[in-house]
Amino acid sequence: MKSYYNRPIMASANTTVLTGIKPTGVPHIGNFLGAISPALRRAIDFEHAYFFIADYHALNSVDDPRSLRDLTYNVAATWLAAGLDPTKIHFYRQSDISEIFELETILNTVTPKGWMNKMHAYKAQSDRNKEANKSVDSNINMGLYTYPLLMASDILIFQSDTVPVGNDQVQHVEIARDIAQRFNKKYKTDALVLPQYVLEEGIEELPGIDGRKMSKSYGNTIPLFATRAEWEQSVRKIVTDSLTHTPETFRLTVLYKIFAAVASPESTERLVADFTEGTIGWKDAKDQLVEQLIERFGSASETYAKLMADKSQIDTILDKSSNEIRTKAQATLYAAKKAIGVR
Numbered sequence: 001m002k003s004y005y006n007r008p009i010m011a012s013a014n015t016t017v018l019t020g021i022k023p024t025g026v027p028h029i030g031n032f033l034g035a036i037s038p039a040l041r042r043a044i045d046f047e048h049a050y051f052f053i054a055d056y057h058a059l060n061s062v063d064d065p066r067s068l069r070d071l072t073y074n075v076a077a078t079w080l081a082a083g084l085d086p087t088k089i090h091f092y093r094q095s096d097i098s099e100i101f102e103l104e105t106i107l108n109t110v111t112p113k114g115w116m117n118k119m120h121a122y123k124a125q126s127d128r129n130k131e132a133n134k135s136v137d138s139n140i141n142m143g144l145y146t147y148p149l150l151m152a153s154d155i156l157i158f159q160s161d162t163v164p165v166g167n168d169q170v171q172h173v174e175i176a177r178d179i180a181q182r183f184n185k186k187y188k189t190d191a192l193v194l195p196q197y198v199l200e201e202g203i204e205e206l207p208g209i210d211g212r213k214m215s216k217s218y219g220n221t222i223p224l225f226a227t228r229a230e231w232e233q234s235v236r237k238i239v240t241d242s243l244t245h246t247p248e249t250f251r252l253t254v255l256y257k258i259f260a261a262v263a264s265p266e267s268t269e270r271l272v273a274d275f276t277e278g279t280i281g282w283k284d285a286k287d288q289l290v291e292q293l294i295e296r297f298g299s300a301s302e303t304y305a306k307l308m309a310d311k312s313q314i315d316t317i318l319d320k321s322s323n324e325i326r327t328k329a330q331a332t333l334y335a336a337k338k339a340i341g342v343r
């Protein structure tokens with residue numbers, strides 16, 4: 001182990017990709033198409049990939065232990081069933097890598113408080129408080145305030161150079177880079193690798209069954225892994241109209257948009273032709289969507305159900321990864337400890 005510690009940390013770019021997944025909801029097809037599938041496709045291009053369940057980040061919004069435990073398994077089983085190959089991608093629980101939290105303590109000391117004041121999540125909440133004439137920090141825990149520091153530590157501990165994120169997380173990766181830079185400069189070291197974000201382009205807004213953006217908070221989602229009956233129940237509720245459609249207007253409907261996101265272009269064009277020629281109506285179109293969901297996600301749904309029926313398989317996978325990557329986390333931490341003089 002000592003010899004690993006002494007190895008120089010290579011800072012070559014684009015070798016290590018890292019993604020954190022907050023277990024705050026059961027993933028739906030919008031999450032799969034917009035985030036899970038693109039992330040899995042991207043990982044192939046990297047020599048090292050780290051995907052983890054950000055359970056300590058989730059604590060900021062999930063405060064019931066049972067929910068956190070269930071959501072962690074749901075999310076882990078979802079990614080595994082969606083095709084995450086744990087022999088190629090390190091897949092672990094954030095809470096299992098204690099080095100992250102130790103590094104965070106070090107990072108605290110090089111992070112100006114003013115930087116945290118400007119972070120979106122904190123700022124949004126403190127602005128709301130001001131507007132409501134409450135004290136600025138009303139209802140704000142340190143977990144929310146230091147959320148970006150924990151995220152910086154997640155990223156830096158594995159010497160990640162590439163972090164794919166949605167728009168809302170860009171600021172967090174930038175601050176991680178700034179913190180790393182400040183640390184390296186202050187201690188004249190290259191112990192921390194500077195990460196870069198890449199914007200993850202998922203599909204353009206997928207509508208939910210009511211036509212608004214598909215989102216857990218609107219309760220308008222279509223489940224990703226389900227049974228035929230569950231998919232039927234959800235698809236039946238997709239909003240439709242009683243207009244006569246041309247191919248152009250049909251392409252604006254909610255059902256079309258969901259269908260096109262799930263099915264192949266050929267099947268989608270067949271649907272457009274059949275519907276606008278009047279061969280089929282909404283009921284048939286919905287039945288066809290259910291068939292497409294089964295075709296695309298049916299066998300993965302069975303994998304998901306098997307994993308959820310025996311969660312020890314999930315634990316085994318997550319534990320194995322943590323054990324494999326611990327030496328790398330320790331190496332980064334050791335380099336940081338050496339740089340600051342506690343070693």
Ligand code: TRP
Nearest residue numbers: 018019020021022054057151154
């Ligand atoms: N904050 C991210 C989100 O809300 C999750 C996350 C935690 C993360 N740590 C990370 C993402 C590190 C990328 C890298 O989605």
